[in-house]
Amino acid sequence: MPSKRPLKVADRIKEVIANLLETRVKDPRLGFVTVTDVKVTGDLQQASVFYTVLGDENAREATAAALNSAKGMLRSEVGRTLGLRVTPTLEFFLDVLQESANAMNELISQMHQADRELEQLRKQAKPVVENPYKHV
Incomplete structure (x- = not known):
């Protein structure tokens, strides 16, 4: 039976981030970013x-750059808050799931x-002949 610990750690990481x-x-x-999900490997390494950003492609790229530059600080804070042996x-x-769902709905x-x-x-169609099932 798989351990529930990675799921619990993922939930906590999502909250902290x-x-x-x-x-x-x-x-x-x-930008206006929302953390939608976190997946943690079984060994917690x-x-x-996953995140979404409100805005256009430029906002997405800028947010990706901001997240990558803050990655070290975020990891340190996650480790400090969760108290894990290895952060x-x-x-x-x-996260393109919402965009895919919107496209599917469209x-x-x-x-x-x-x-x-x-x-x-x-409903508006009329048969070409009076009785289409009558053989002539």
């Missing part, structure tokens, strides 16, 4: 931090619209 980004990181490049190495990844909406248009055309 979200708090630090809000209160301690003053980098002007840091590496933590993948996990932090890696930051832009495709589904387009399909529903096409279905409604097809239904309207079907």
